[in-house]
């Protein structure tokens with residue numbers, strides 16, 4: 001079946017790369033890049049988003065590799081890749097927000113075609129791609145000053161069948177654990193609006209982009225496409241824990257976080273995780289692991305304030 005993006009008709013067995021016009025900044029046009037690989041054979045439609053947060057680039061690299069490797073001849077169904085959703089943050093190399101209206105792209109879904117640029121981007125992502133999809137993958141890494149590896153979130157919903165489907169699909173990424181979230185305005189609004197499974201992948205840190213995280217995003221996507229019958233080959237299955245107990249370790253006072261751990265590292269209860277010192281080098285806090293587990297979130301900013309999370313340890 002042909003796939004349409006605005007006036008462009010993408011025939012089965014072909015790939016199209018293009019842009020959807022969003023609006024204009026004072027100096028340039030704002031446009032949303034896409035790559036649609038329309039398989040020669042019938043099958044489901046999957047959308048993978050990258051760059052919703054503009055410096056989270058491990059998934060962006062994975063998306064370009066998927067586009068290079070997957071030919072429409074070998075695909076059953078349609079794979080929609082949006083490598084960089086927040087292009088305004090991307091060119092400015094700025095974290096968190098779109099530079100034009102200072103909104104967080106992942107707080108404004110399902111968007112509004114007549115509002116400011118960030119909301120328009122959200123609207124067009126849903127209108128042209130997500131509304132036509134059977135599965136949505138929103139691929140992130142940690143944002144500036146944070147680090148996460150092999151993480152994944154699924155969205156809370158009362159619809160048990162849909163929730164179970166999301167857990168089944170999330171497991172295909174072989175995450176360390178699966179966490180649930182119900183923050184409104186993120187891409188999980190697709191669960192409410194279209195009743196489709198939505199996964200939010202979290203692996204990587206802004207710079208440098210680690211190859212292991214790119215590979216996590218890439219391998220997970222390929223495994224998902226195999227599981228859905230869109231690519232040939234057996235899918236591997238994994239059984240990560242769902243919402244295991246986890247504990248936050250935080251800065252008691254502001255200072256300098258001199259960590260001794262990496263994201264994804266396994267730690268033992270009582271193990272030293274690092275210290276916080278004041279600006280004249282005196283240690284004011286030694287952080288210890290509250291239980292055996294894995295570092296599921298790590299602050300990598302050197303500067304911390306009272307109450308900042310230094311890390312999370314999850315029993316996984």
Ligand SMILES: [Zn+2]
Pocket residue numbers: 052053056140141142143
């Ligand atoms: Zn993000």
